[in-house]
Amino acid sequence: xxxxxxxxxxxxxxxxxxxxxxxxxxxxxxxxxxxxxxxxxxxxxxxxxxxxxxxxxxxxxxxxxxxxxxxxxxxxxxxxxxxxxxxxxxxxxxxxxxxxxxxxxxxxxxxxxxxxxxxxxxxxxxxxxxxxxxxxxxxxxxxxxxxxxxxxxxxxxxxxxxxxxxxxxxxxxxxxxxxxxxxxxxxxxxxxxxxxxxxxxxxxxxxxxxxxxxxxxxxxxxxxxxxxxxxxxxxxxxxxxxxxxxxxxxxxxxxxxxxxxxxxxxxxxxxxxxxxxxxxxxxxxxxxxxxxxxxxxxxxxxxxxxxxxxxxx
Amino acid sequence: xxxxxxxxxxxxxxxxxxxxxxxxxxxxxxxxxxxxxxxxxxxxxxxxxxxxxxxxxxxxxxxxxxxxxxxxxxxxxxxxxxxxxxxxxxxxxxxxxxxxxxxxxxxxxxxxxxxxxxxxxxxxxxxxxxxxxxxxxxxxxxxxxxxxxxxxxxxxxxxxxxxxxxxxxxxxxxxxxxxxxxxxxxxxxxxxxxxxxxxxxxxxxxxxxxxxxxxxxxxxxxxxxxxxxxxxxxxxxxxxxxxxxxxxxxxxxxxxxxxxxxxxxxxxxxxxx
Amino acid sequence: xxxxxxxxxxxxxxxxxxxxxxxxxxxxxxxxxxxxxxxxxxxxxxxxxxxxxxxxxxxxxxxxxxxxxxxxxxxxxxxxxxxxxxxxxxxxxxxxxxxxxxxxxxxxxxxxxxxxxxxxxxxxxxxxxxxxxxxxxxxxxxxxxxxxxxxxxxxxxxxxxxxxxxxxxxxxxxxxxxxxxxxxxxxxxxxxxxxxxxxxxxxxxxxxxxxxxxxxxxxxxxxxxxxxxxxxxxxxxxxxxxxxxxxxxxxxxxxxxxxxxxxxxxxxxxxxxxxxxxxxxxxxxxxxxxxxxxxxxxxxxxxxxxxxxxxxxxxxxxxxxxxxxxxxxxxxxxxxxxxxxxxxxxxxxxxxxxxxxxx
Numbered sequence: 037x038x039x040x041x042x043x044x045x046x047x048x049x050x051x052x053x054x055x056x057x058x059x060x061x062x063x064x065x066x067x068x069x070x071x072x073x074x075x076x077x078x079x080x081x082x083x084x085x086x087x088x089x090x091x092x093x094x095x096x097x098x099x100x101x102x103x104x105x106x107x108x109x110x111x112x113x114x115x116x117x118x119x120x121x122x123x124x125x126x127x128x129x130x131x132x133x134x135x136x137x138x139x140x141x142x143x144x145x146x147x148x149x150x151x152x153x154x155x156x157x158x159x160x161x162x163x164x165x166x167x168x169x170x171x172x173x174x175x176x177x178x179x180x181x182x183x184x185x186x187x188x189x190x191x192x193x194x195x196x197x198x199x200x201x202x203x204x205x206x207x208x209x210x211x212x213x214x215x216x217x218x219x220x221x222x223x224x225x226x227x228x229x230x231x232x233x234x235x236x237x238x239x240x241x242x243x244x245x246x247x248x249x250x251x252x253x254x255x256x257x258x259x260x261x262x263x264x265x266x267x268x269x270x271x272x273x274x275x276x277x278x279x280x281x282x283x284x285x286x287x288x289x290x291x292x293x294x295x296x297x298x299x300x301x302x303x304x305x306x307x308x309x310x311x312x313x314x315x316x317x318x319x320x321x322x323x324x325x326x327x328x329x330x331x332x333x334x335x336x337x338x339x340x341x342x343x344x345x346x347x348x349x
Numbered sequence: 350x351x352x353x354x355x356x357x358x359x360x361x362x363x364x365x366x367x368x369x370x371x372x373x374x375x376x377x378x379x380x381x382x383x384x385x386x387x388x389x390x391x392x393x394x395x396x397x398x399x400x401x402x403x404x405x406x407x408x409x410x411x412x413x414x415x416x417x418x419x420x421x422x423x424x425x426x427x428x429x430x431x432x433x434x435x436x437x438x439x440x441x442x443x444x445x446x447x448x449x450x451x452x453x454x455x456x457x458x459x460x461x462x463x464x465x466x467x468x469x470x471x472x473x474x475x476x477x478x479x480x481x482x483x484x485x486x487x488x489x490x491x492x493x494x495x496x497x498x499x500x501x502x503x504x505x506x507x508x509x510x511x512x513x514x515x516x517x518x519x520x521x522x523x524x525x526x527x528x529x530x531x532x533x534x535x536x537x538x539x540x541x542x543x544x545x546x547x548x549x550x551x552x553x554x555x556x557x558x559x560x561x562x563x564x565x566x567x568x569x570x571x572x573x574x575x576x577x578x579x580x581x582x583x584x585x586x587x588x589x590x591x592x593x594x595x596x597x598x599x600x601x602x603x604x605x606x607x608x609x610x611x612x613x614x615x616x617x618x619x620x621x622x
Numbered sequence: 623x624x625x626x627x628x629x630x631x632x633x634x635x636x637x638x639x640x641x642x643x644x645x646x647x648x649x650x651x652x653x654x655x656x657x658x659x660x661x662x663x664x665x666x667x668x669x670x671x672x673x674x675x676x677x678x679x680x681x682x683x684x685x686x687x688x689x690x691x692x693x694x695x696x697x698x699x700x701x702x703x704x705x706x707x708x709x710x711x712x713x714x715x716x717x718x719x720x721x722x723x724x725x726x727x728x729x730x731x732x733x734x735x736x737x738x739x740x741x742x743x744x745x746x747x748x749x750x751x752x753x754x755x756x757x758x759x760x761x762x763x764x765x766x767x768x769x770x771x772x773x774x775x776x777x778x779x780x781x782x783x784x785x786x787x788x789x790x791x792x793x794x795x796x797x798x799x800x801x802x803x804x805x806x807x808x809x810x811x812x813x814x815x816x817x818x819x820x821x822x823x824x825x826x827x828x829x830x831x832x833x834x835x836x837x838x839x840x841x842x843x844x845x846x847x848x849x850x851x852x853x854x855x856x857x858x859x860x861x862x863x864x865x866x867x868x869x870x871x872x873x874x875x876x877x878x879x880x881x882x883x884x885x886x887x888x889x890x891x892x893x894x895x896x897x898x899x900x901x902x903x904x905x906x907x908x909x910x911x912x913x914x915x916x917x918x919x920x921x922x923x924x925x926x927x928x929x930x931x932x933x934x935x936x937x938x939x940x941x942x943x944x945x946x947x948x949x950x951x952x953x954x955x956x957x958x959x960x961x962x963x964x965x966x967x968x969x970x971x972x973x974x975x976x977x978x979x980x981x
Contacts, residue, residue, distance in 0.1 A: 137957040144698060144752060148900060149956050151893065156949025159942040167938060277764075277889075280757050322768045326761035333750050333758060417847060443849030455847075457840035459905075460833075467830075468837045472849035474830040478858065481829040482822035488829055489636070495830075496635045535848060 045311035058192075059310050060303050065196030067302020068203045069265075072258040073275055074282040074294040075207065076251040082289050083223035083247040084135075085143060085230070089150040092276020093157035094252055098123050099259030099268045103172050104165040112174075116256075123252030124245075126157070131244045139240065140230045154276075162270070169269040174260060199261045203295075206254060211291050223247060227289075281329035287339030296340060301325045366587070367395030369428075370571050371416065371539060376425035378411055378595075385411040386422070386595045393539070393588075398565055399573045400582045400603075403592035404615055409575045410452060412592065413541045416573070417449050418442035430538070444472050448537035450528045452544050452575075458517040462527050465516055466502060469534025470495040502530045506560060522553045526560075533564065540564065542574040546581060554578065558585055583607065591615070641824060658813055663806060671805040677918045679812040680873045685898045685910035686823050687866030692896070693904035694827060695859035696839025697747055701759035702867055702895045704766035707887035708736045709868025710875035711776050714882045717787055718778055725790045725798050725876075729815075732872045733865040739766070740864025747856045751842075763889055770884045777882075784883060787876045799876045808877050815873075819866065824907050826862065835859050836905075897948060901955050903964025912963045920947070 049056045073095060080088040088094075101122050105115035134149050180193055213220055226233045226243050234240055262272055282301050286293025309321045332339065372392035378385045386408045393399045401409045414420040416427065418437040427434050429445065448469075456465050474495060480488040503509055506526050511519055516527055525545060532540055545561065546554045562585055564570050576582050582589060583603045591598040591606055593615040599606050606612055632638040642648045666675070684706060691699050713732035716723060743762035747755050770776050777785050789800025797803040798811055826832050834855045837845035846852055875882040894917060902913020924944050959965055 134953050134957075141960075145956055145960060147698075147752075147756075148896070149953050151896070152949045152952030152956065154949065155893075155945045155952070159945030159947075159949065163939060163942045163946065167942070277760065280760065284754070284757060316772075319768065319772065323761065323765040326757070326764055330746060330758055330761050333746050333754060419843075419847065438846070440846045440849050440851050443847060449847065451844075455841055455844035457837050457844065459840050460836060464833060464836075468833050468845075468850075469848055471830045471834050471837075476829070478826065478831060478862070481826045481831055484825035484829070488825075492829060493635050500635070531848065 059306050063303030063306030064299050067299040068200045070282050070302050071295045071298025072203050074279040076254045078294045079251045083227050085227045086146040090153040093154040094255040095259040096272040097157045097161040098256035099263040100161045100165045103170045103268045120253050124249040127245050127248035127252050169267040171267050172263040174264050281325035284329040287341040290341035293341035366397050370395045372428045374426045376422045378422045384595050389597050391590045395571050396569050398586045400586035400589045401575050407592040408595040417447045446538035448532035448535040449541035450532050454524045454528050456516045461513045463512045466499045466530045466534050469531040502533050506530050522549050539571045544575050671809050676878050679816045680870050681914040682911045684867050684870035684895050685914045687863045688895050689899045689910045691859050691863035695835035698756045699759040700756050700892050701762035703887040703891035704763035705864045705867040706871025708739050709871035710882050711770050713872035729869050733869040736868025737861040737865040740860040741857045744857050744860030767884045786881050903962030906964035909962050909964030
């Protein structure tokens with residue numbers, strides 16, 4: 037049995053190196069999609085100190101809105117804009133109804149409030165749009181680059197590459213936004229201390245609305261990409277659960293951390309499932325990411341790129 | 350009317366200072382690039398009232414934090430009750446008899462005065478989970494014994510009326526007293542007080558002084574305190590050490606320190622390197 | 623005027639420290655117990671006995687468990703379902719491996735096993751706090767469920783995957799599990815178990831262990847400085863909490879559903895119990911009961927309300943509306959009264975002290 041764990045998987049990898057690279061790359065690309073969801077978390081956490089458990093529900097809600105509008109006959113580009121506007125509307129409502137009354141409370145209270153928001157968005161989205169699985173086709177084929185495959189022997193999926201490009205663009209834009217602009221600085225102040233930020237005149241409610249809107253739009257992008265891959269359905273929200281280990285690896289406050297964390301978790305999961313899955317009886321993807329996160333938490337709680345937490349008395 | 354100096358001499362003559370309880374040897378502490386403490390040495394004897402003074406930012410609180418194990422120094426050693434310690438976790442220090450109070454009162458805001466002081470007794474309460482669940486029997490007996498002890502402390506500090514009030518609602522001066530009570534409940538050998546009189550008016554300060562001296566007198570507890578009020582320091586302490594920018598400027602009796610030029614310069618802000 | 627303590631003097635520390643120092647409270651609790659033991663069995667029909675009350679008791683137990691960990695000790699846990707599953711499966715393995723073991727011992731040992739598992743997943747709490755810790759408990763949740771789903775030893779290598787606990791006798795000829803068990807037997811057994819265990823919980827909480835938990839919750843740095851070992855405090859909280867959740871899980875599988883399946887202990891269950899303690903009141907045993915009652919009764923209300931209003935709604939839609947209502951309630955309680963219904967109850971009692979005077 038030990039042999040199955042420690043020896044066989046590496047033998048299999050060595051015997052079929054091309055396949056290994058494929059698995060690795062495919063894992064990386066799905067990791068990019070995790071990173072996209074994690075990005076939404078990082079934005080909100082970095083800017084308001086709130087861990088938004090509802091990010092997954094936002095992804096689902098955004099995707100449902102997009103698909104629903106499209107199915108009703110709305111032009112897809114218009115549907116995209118309307119969905120983005122809907123997410124901004126969601127951000128407004130969340131800020132007004134949930135965040136404002138809870139200003140300066142314990143972060144745990146905020147976290148539990150976001151659990152409440154999750155349930156609400158979940159139920160609301162499915163009340164409006166129903167709960168069947170809806171396929172989503174945005175025109176990017178879900179097949180490998182055949183020319184490249186003929187040349188190198190590697191099958192790399194077109195869709196996955198498209199997702200990676202979208203993600204990189206989003207990340208570049210957001211990173212620039214945070215570090216270079218005045219609003220970016222204000223966001224960082226708010227993340228540190230609500231009351232202090234208020235007392236220097238930073239308009240908390242504007243900041244929060246902006247951040248949650250951006251997170252919502254990132255969620256929309258993630259929802260469309262994931263939805264194309266898996267179909268738009270309830271389980272989309274569960275991807276949020278996967279984003280947690282990504283954040284722990286990368287650090288809750290770091291955008292590059294979210295990306296790298298996503299890549300590591302994505303590829304790690306795939307490799308573990310393909311090569312070690314049988315030894316465990318299958319489906320270790322369920323918990324692999326969490327165990328890795330747990331180990332990280334024990335030895336490096338701030339993740340690879342997060343800020344170290346120092347306590348003063 | 351006895352002059353203050355004479356009063357003190359009489360008290361000093363009446364008190365017998367014991368062996369060295371705690372000795373601080375070449376302690377250096379830094380946070381990143383910031384040097385909080387550099388090469389500090391002093392020692393505290395049993396039953397002594399020892400004051401640590403100095404301008405703001407001198408490293409006084411950091412020194413206390415090192416003594417009770419909250420900060421770990423990069424260099425140097427502490428010898429407590431004859432045992433050398435490099436690193437110690439703060440709860441171990443507590444079990445070994447070091448208790449302290451804080452500049453910003455660190456009480457458990459959700460609990461009442463009584464419960465807060467009872468938490469100080471936790472290190473002395475041993476009954477395990479099973480007996481606790483039954484309550485009747487050994488657990489209750491232990492609870493009642495400790496309750497009696499705590500009530501004595503409450504009487505001593507004259508805070509009976511606030512027993513059941515959540516401490517968050519008490520005025521600052523009373524909160525400081527409750528915190529002192531919690532530290533006393535631990536029955537410490539060494540009591541570290543971080544600015545116990547901060548923010549108090551004259552009456553409250555006199556009360557606090559009386560409590561501190563009584564504790565030192567009746568229970569024989571060694572006291573190390575940080576204090577800014579020079580009158581208090583000169584009146585109640587046996588020994589004083591002066592810190593500035595993390596370095597030790599002077600050590601001696603209150604009178605010796607008062608006359609030390611370097612100390613005067615530090616307080617008046619004469620720049621030095 | 624009704625709820626005054628005037629004339630009730632305590633002459634010893636013992637009576638001051640009692641569980642229910644105010645006479646009116648004592649009468650109230652005794653009254654409740656009388657109703658529970660004497661009135662309800664005669665008045666309630668089978669559906670209420672078997673479905674509503676049994677659920678209420680079991681969830682109260684789980685809610686007390688989670689409240690100990692999250693409400694009193696301040697360690698946020700999202701793994702309640704996983705720990706309940708652990709209790710259920712441990713009990714199953716014990717009952718099938720040792721068929722002569724009495725049900726109470728089965729439950730007790732299942733609880734102990736879950737306590738050990740809980741301590742294991744609580745170890746990360748020594749280094750991490752807040753919602754970072756929630757991640758560790760999520761790991762427990764997902765990992766444990768995967769374990770019980772995939773490892774056939776837990777289901778005794780059953781081919782169908784659906785397993786039932788064996789029929790076990792409680793006393794004499796009375797069965798407590800299986801088809802021969804009557805609703806009344808199960809009702810009385812669970813009621814008594816819950817009364818005893820909540821008394822135990824209350825006692826632990828008012829003792830020094832409970833105090834160390836609350837100190838840890840309020841300010842962990844100060845707690846450490848007064849000598850509370852974070853290791854002992856946190857791990858004991860995990861242990862006791864998991865003990866309660868494990869027994870609740872075993873009861874759920876053995877008495878309520880009659881099957882032992884991981885599906886009943888999914889992440890939704892963990893959230894449900896978290897909602898119970900938020901709505902009922904964090905850090906309150908009474909709150910655990912109130913929250914459990916609320917969450918058990920709410921879906922029934924939501925299910926029957928449209929019918930009463932003359933609307934016919936499809937089942938799936940009702941579930942979605944249930945989710946929405948849960949979400950709204952959680953946010954509402956967090957904003958308005960983070961200490962839940964238990965605090966509102968306490969405030970009502972305060973008002974009763976003065977009634978009919980306004981202040």
